[in-house]
């Protein structure tokens with residue numbers, strides 16, 4: 041028996057093929073017109089589905105062809121997913137057959153990804169076939185398919201690591217045919233301005249980068265700073281380095297002390313700067329919720345060296361600035377007590393503003409860098425895994 045497998049696109053095809061089938065012998069001209077229509081229609085449409093059809097002439101020299109078209113749809117309700125480093129994430133991917141197939145199909149699910157690190161090749165994350173599955177590289181033991189319903193091929197990743205961001209592709213393979221969708225994973229984070237204990241505008245580019253890293257963060261990108269300005273009304277009147285080597289600052293409320301009232305609110309740029317000569321503050325980005333930040337309950341107030349020591353006694357470490365920001369933003373840490381943090385500054389996180397706890401907006405309040413003999417509480421950070 042002659043069998044041919046055709047790969048056709050768009051919804052119109054199936055509807056018209058039935059019609060074509062009936063008219064095939066009698067109306068060749070109309071058939072041509074119809075096909076042309078179909079092709080034009082196809083050119084206009086972008087569809088993430090395909091048909092495959094087993095064509096089986098009845099073997100009696102009859103030209104009639106029987107179609108048994110089944111279409112596979114692969115979809116994702118979200119093409120962009122954000123998550124927090126150290127948290128879990130589900131990358132949605134669902135497939136279904138149309139019309140529904142009665143017998144179970146041998147469907148292979150493959151998840152691939154292209155890291156944000158400039159890698160051009162796609163790497164394997166996981167392959168699943170029936171009840172068998174295999175995960176690769178750093179993903180081993182951290183990934184599984186959600187399988188919450190038939191056709192659910194969503195990928196669950198646990199304990200997100202800092203280099204897990206990128207473009208993920210869910211590929212569904214049935215026989216010779218495959219179809220896929222992509223989902224972008226990015227980190228949700230918080231941008232914070234940072235400056236040197238020595239004073240304002242002290243960092244060259246490399247020092248700025250290291251300063252962020254020492255506080256469990258990295259240099260913010262322009263997109264991250266823009267989002268912080270746009271969504272959280274970040275307002276900071278000192279220019280800071282960004283990852284692309286520009287120096288910029290976000291202004292929500294234009295004012296004289298901050299570039300004047302003539303200019304509209306926005307992220308203002310000093311443009312690309314000389315990375316070794318020019319000196320600014322810095323904007324850092326942190327997304328990590330690994331571990332827990334807490335205010336150490338202690339009978340006494342502590343100077344800086346005692347603070348470091350007491351966290352260690354508690355099986356923890358004095359918290360870094362990035363960790364305090366992440367705990368404030370993602371774990372809702374709210375504590376109206378000034379405490380030492382790792383860089384020798386004194387801060388406290390407020391999510392529910394109230395009397396005697398600083399300004400009316402939520403935020404991490406800072407007293408700046410203070411002499412180490414002064415006595416305060418302390419914020420510690422404990423790693424959970």
Ligand SMILES: *[C@@H]1O[C@H](CO)[C@@H](O)[C@H](O)[C@H]1NC(C)=O
Pocket residue numbers: 126127128198199
């Ligand atoms: C992530 O999922 C694991 C189980 O897979 C669970 O134990 C853990 O609490 C989850 N973590 C977060 C931050 O949701």
Ligand SMILES: *[C@@H]1O[C@H](CO)[C@@H](O)[C@H](O)[C@H]1NC(C)=O
Pocket residue numbers: 343344345346412413414
């Ligand atoms: C903190 O107090 C201890 C005594 O408890 C003292 O030995 C230490 O020098 C003090 N550190 C600072 C930075 O003042």
